[in-house]
Amino acid sequence: MSNSRDIPELMQYIQHFKPSRPIFEVVCKDSTLGLEHLQRYENIPTANDGDALSKLAVANFSEQFDRQRTVFTVNHQQIHEKCFTDARVFICKFISAVSGLKNPRYSKIYKFYSNSYSVDSYEMRRGIILVYKYLKENEPDCLLSSFTESQVSKNSKLILDKLYKKYGER
Amino acid sequence: MGIFDDKKYESLDFLSQAIEPVELDILKTLGNLPNEITITFKDLKEIQAMRYGDIDTYCALKYMLALNRDDHSSYREEQLLADSYKFKIEPNTIIDFEQGAIYGSIKLVKVDIELDEKTLLNIMSEKGMRHINGIGSWRLDSGRCAEILELLGAQTIPRSPRKKIRLLNQLVGGILQEDKWKIRDGKLCENIGLWIAQYINNGNLAALSNFCRLKLMTHKGVAIYSIEEVE
Numbered sequence: 001m002s003n004s005r006d007i008p009e010l011m012q013y014i015q016h017f018k019p020s021r022p023i024f025e026v027v028c029k030d031s032t033l034g035l036e037h038l039q040r041y042e043n044i045p046t047a048n049d050g051d052a053l054s055k056l057a058v059a060n061f062s063e064q065f066d067r068q069r070t071v072f073t074v075n076h077q078q079i080h081e082k083c084f085t086d087a088r089v090f091i092c093k094f095i096s097a098v099s100g101l102k103n104p105r106y107s108k109i110y111k112f113y114s115n116s117y118s119v120d121s122y123e124m125r126r127g128i129i130l131v132y133k134y135l136k137e138n139e140p141d142c143l144l145s146s147f148t149e150s151q152v153s154k155n156s157k158l159i160l161d162k163l164y165k166k167y168g169e170r
Numbered sequence: 171m172g173i174f175d176d177k178k179y180e181s182l183d184f185l186s187q188a189i190e191p192v193e194l195d196i197l198k199t200l201g202n203l204p205n206e207i208t209i210t211f212k213d214l215k216e217i218q219a220m221r222y223g224d225i226d227t228y229c230a231l232k233y234m235l236a237l238n239r240d241d242h243s244s245y246r247e248e249q250l251l252a253d254s255y256k257f258k259i260e261p262n263t264i265i266d267f268e269q270g271a272i273y274g275s276i277k278l279v280k281v282d283i284e285l286d287e288k289t290l291l292n293i294m295s296e297k298g299m300r301h302i303n304g305i306g307s308w309r310l311d312s313g314r315c316a317e318i319l320e321l322l323g324a325q326t327i328p329r330s331p332r333k334k335i336r337l338l339n340q341l342v343g344g345i346l347q348e349d350k351w352k353i354r355d356g357k358l359c360e361n362i363g364l365w366i367a368q369y370i371n372n373g374n375l376a377a378l379s380n381f382c383r384l385k386l387m388t389h390k391g392v393a394i395y396s397i398e399e400v401e
Contacts, residue, residue, distance in 0.1 A: 023266045026259055032257075034224040038264070071267070
């Protein structure tokens, strides 16, 4: 089920996630019966090498077993939201690392990106995901102090500043 | 036949009179339950839908035998029935919800045929205490409660209604749990609490008469199965 707020760059991976087959081994321990899912019927997706968004989507993959319908279900929307939250938290850490301030958590830009309500618009969400992809693919160690002066970090910081000025300072 | 005779005891055969077996509904139920119950795919699907975690014998037995809690059985009794069963599964049993099949077998097998005497006395005591627990200290008739306490053999009777009830609980619980009166019938145990509660709450003289009659019968020192009740 797609939503108008879904970010296509992320959703292209998530929408292909399929649930596992509901086949279990019955195990008996301490006079109780348990159902253990058989590994060979698990349908865990694999990430594409060098693709940050694919890795992010796979890392957040989860499925639930519906006991009434006896099927596994994958909630694509929930995975999408988890991915976005992870990306937003990463961006906050990045801002904290590159800001050069003594207490970066008290800065306006940090507060803006750390508040999930302030970055709720489609443009902001897409912007965060794309900056995350750019950072992760070009400078995976951007949170370390030695990389905060790199060109990728500077570009990302500039983009985040611009986004903040456009959507935050209203 | 006198009014203090135990008709049920008299009707027992020589051997039963010698061993004085306890008569409880749970024992009859346990005897009537099947020795082995096979759980099919449909059953397992229903049972697992009833629970969030693992499936225990209580849950499985309740579904398989459609056990319904009537007025005389408690959760503890049902749990005891469930504890007398164990799961027996074939190694590598697989359940396929896609195809709707179990590859292997799952069974409930009865392992305990008898319950030990301590457990039975505990159940009898719980039955006896069921009605006594319903007596509230806010509406207690102190005089009637003191009479019952005296009959139960209390040395000193406290003034506080709350303490009276606590003492009543201790005395009745002790008598039934330690088997001082040799009562061998679950229904009779339940009636002891009922008569005490009826007399204390409403001043029911028939209840007091029944209780006194039972108290007198305990002096014989033989097992008691029934008394001739006054309606």
